[in-house]
Amino acid sequence: MAEATSSVADPDTSVPEYPMARSEGCPFDPPPGLYDLQRSGPLERVRLWDGTAPWLVTRYADQRALLADPRVSADVTRPGYPSPSAVPEDGNRVGFILMDDPEHARLRRMVTAPFTVKRVAAMRPAVQRIVDGLIEDMLAGPKPADLVEAFALPVPSLVICELLGVPYSDHDFFQSESRTVIKRDATPEDRGAALRRLGEYLHGLVGRKLAAPQDDLLSGLAERVQAEELTRQEAAQIGVLLLIAGHETTANMIALGTLTLLEHPDQLARLRDEDDPALVFRAVEELLRYLNITHNGRRRVALEDIEVAGQVVRAGEGLILPNDIANRDEEAFPDPDRLDLDRDARHHVAFGFGVHQCLGQSLARMELSVVYSTLYRRIPTLRLAEDVQRLPFKHDGSVYGVHELPVTW
Template identity: 75%
Template sequence: MTAHAGNIPPTALSEEPPEFPMPRASGCPFDPPPPLRERQREGALTRVRLWDGSTPWLVTRYAEQRALMADARLSADITRPGYPSGAPVPPRGNSIGFILMDDPEHARLRRMVTAPFAVKRVNAMAPRIQRIVDELIDAMLAGPRPVDLVEAFALPVPSMVICELLGVPYADHAFFQENSKTIINREVTQEQRSAALGRLTDYLDGLLGEKLRAPQDDLLSGLAERVGGGELTRREAAQMGVLLLIAGHETTANMIALGTLALLRHPEQLAALRDTDDEKLVSGAVEELLRYLHITHSGRRRAVLEDIEIAGETLRAGEGVILANDIGNRDPSAFPGDPDTLDIRRDARHHVAFGYGAHQCLGQPLARLELRIVYGTLYRRVPTLRLAAELEELPFKHDGSVYGVYELPVSW
């Protein structure tokens, strides 16, 4: 019987809090770090130690994570006392848009970009996304083998899609991909991260200037219109553009590559997905891969604004909280059977890969559509797709806030 947080043995409570983030086990690239599983068995909440010596709460169980993500007494603002930042907070605080803000300002800015990500609007993009996917597969099949699936396919698909949606020239993809990579790398200095963020913000600011002079049918032109109407400053609009550009290609690109690798390592699951005509099974595979892999693996971070009683513990105002959604998505109480097994027939729609509550991922309809088209097309068109390197040779992104592989050599 699993112990609850209030019944953790005294020896566990007296231990020195482990460092966070925790390393994954060698040879188990798809699984959360084993210490997270151990902490989850002990209880819903525990303490961890960060780079700066602070000891925020770590939440490991699904039910408590959902409850806290919906609780307005937690703040996403990195300037709040106790916020468990993964790196030094820049002097100016948040400079990457509404994702690190609280309501009502978070809601006000988010509403300005909600419409393009509505399900009906996103679904209308399906034919164009299908063409992008097919054209990239055509080019890959016509080229040399082996090929890096990240460079040839996984990264271009979402990059092209978000560029069209935002109104960003895809010809500049090398520039924004390189700077995005620096921004989400945990191991770079604050100066390097700030410089990359500054370059991207200046780039989006320049594009906004062009949209102000000659608006088009894209999201940046919509933001430019709001700038012209006095609803936004130009810098705020540029920061929102940076957020959408990074989130729009980094996460989906990693899901495409890592999801493909996971399926190649589970050939019976790959065969079931490759051979099906059932759109529901493809959609289910997307949800299960999102649950199983959960690529945002550094935890969602919050500061406590008011005392919260939960799972037999009291989260005090001014303390930090890290919601480890990767292990939450492996919680046996939420995902019966063996949650550590990849099963594309599992009902995984209630996963927390996109978060929950007010800060739930804005772009999830687009990400789901892209993944459905990719997973439903790539393996059918390249039925003999295989890994062209040993698993232990692959460069995994242990250094980033978004998990994946830097390269994925494949052949057929």
């Protein structure tokens, strides 16, 4: 185990760099270096872009415990926080996701209602119509088709636009800006500029909802602004968070999940041929566990000294909790590198754990279940139109997937 030094700049080049590269021959698996660290011990030092050396937590049980621990902070402005990149000079943050309670809880409570299981279930028929319509359009179009552009990206974009009250006609703008925000090698200036443009866009939309409210989430936030429970800037930042998170992660999960199933034809055949809602449910959870779209690791900083697996993490030291390697921990998931649609994988940490657990997880699960129960039955001969080794995987962002997925039938 690495010696307990502070998480300030560490010149020791023997400390492995993070994030780590995936193996080109194993695009669905975590990086080989993460497996090595997991075998070495539950807590290991890694080196970041700025030379700091926070702790990387490799085991599932330790990650869950830390994510639920109030002595651990998600606040990016705290000293020692292991930021994945330089923070824009204006400190622009995306909504409440990088805040602690009580401010985090205050803002999150204002948008919880539309994401409850009951409200999400009521949206299912509308999502089914969106999925059916896009499949019809794809079948009527040329072959091969790019599943990302024709299907995977429009499904969640249309859904989140409807939920928020954002015009889908603006999708080229917000999808392009979102890609800049999550791009791993974007400069602080470019990332900050993209966040500002998105913030200004949502600020304007909130203003329109103030003048002419409708039945959507942004109108609900506008009511909070009128009641002086929320500033217009806070409402806009929440809108940016929900807009980015609401389409990027699910879009990549649809495309990468489909690719994974095409590469596991026996599993795909079951999903296509068996009319079993329980199988679809298990498939959604197992693919979420197996793939892990967010592959930059959750970032935290210790507020007090905390013992983790026999090692003391000192107050002010950074922590990185990569959900991809936690979801491949054999102590939590036997034979973890095998895709098994019969596995009960509900306890995965793809959506995190604790107070910062993903707000939109019920919506994402519902969208994925509609897609996975519809696409392969409607297009039973769906297949790749390009060799998997030639596909452009998203190694350049904090959200993993494929830039394009050429398919035919």
